[in-house]
């Protein structure tokens with residue numbers, strides 16, 4: 001469970017008050033007002049990014065380390081750009097090029113980073129729960145940049161922000177999430193976040209790539225949160241019928257044990273999003289994907305670059321949302 005501290009008083013340009021998190025580990029313990037504060041703050045960051053000089057002094061004197069045990073393009077680059085746009089010092093540590101290769105543990109690695117006076121540690125790790133362990137043993141704020149199959153809260157926030165940009169509000173929207181749900185930390189965090197903002201989520205994929213049941217939305221302590229569980233279907237037409245948003249997920253072949261799919265061809269035949277199948281959703285429905293896309297697998301090439309695709313907008317939103325999170329965590333008086 002994320003440690004929650006009292007909110008900080010307003011900063012000089014944007015308020016940080018109302019944001020009660022010391023760490024960002026998942027969205028299960030985010031209140032609706034905190035999600036809205038992230039969106040509101042990201043609106044301000046978009047203004048900064050629209051200037052000729054895309055820089056604000058909000059995090060001058062602060063330092064951010066990105067500590068990645070897994071590959072990444074979008075998440076890592078956008079955290080680096082976000083920190084730099086706010087004038088923080090940003091250092092990137094790739095586990096494969098660090099003392100981790102000599103056997104140094106995660107705990108010793110983050111304690112070493114802490115000893116250098118760093119303010120924020122952004123962690124991606126292949127093991128679910130690794131950022132939670134880090135947050136327990138160090139004082140700097142920890143942001144989960146994706147842990148195993150478990151959570152990817154900043155991806156879910158940028159996905160929701162992209163939907164809000166188009167529709168104004170997420171309340172009452174129908175969101176179909178399609179593909180490899182079982183291995184997807186993106187799906188798990190989106191289910192939490194989308195339920196909090198009042199969207200109706202349907203999960204769709206082959207039976208072997210869906211959890212057998214979601215069993216209601218529960219937090220990391222197994223507590224129900226009074227939020228509706230997602231609807232689950234194996235039928236793509238049923239999932240897309242009337243959807244405002246179609247979010248396809250990457251087929252995570254690196255995380256799959258053998259035998260979860262009869263064949264790639266069968267997956268494509270039943271679940272690939274094509275222009276014709278996108279037509280089952282509402283006219284003008286958004287097509288989303290967290291990336292990286294296996295083009296020709298979960299999405300046909302023509303929908304990737306089609307008018308309904310907002311995949312590039314998701315990447316752009318990621319920068320504003322991650323600036324907002326860094327600001328809310330490290331920008332106010334600590």
Ligand code: CP
Pocket residue numbers: 071072073074075076146155290291292
């Ligand atoms: N969506 C996402 O997490 O992409 P990267 O793996 O490139 O960071």
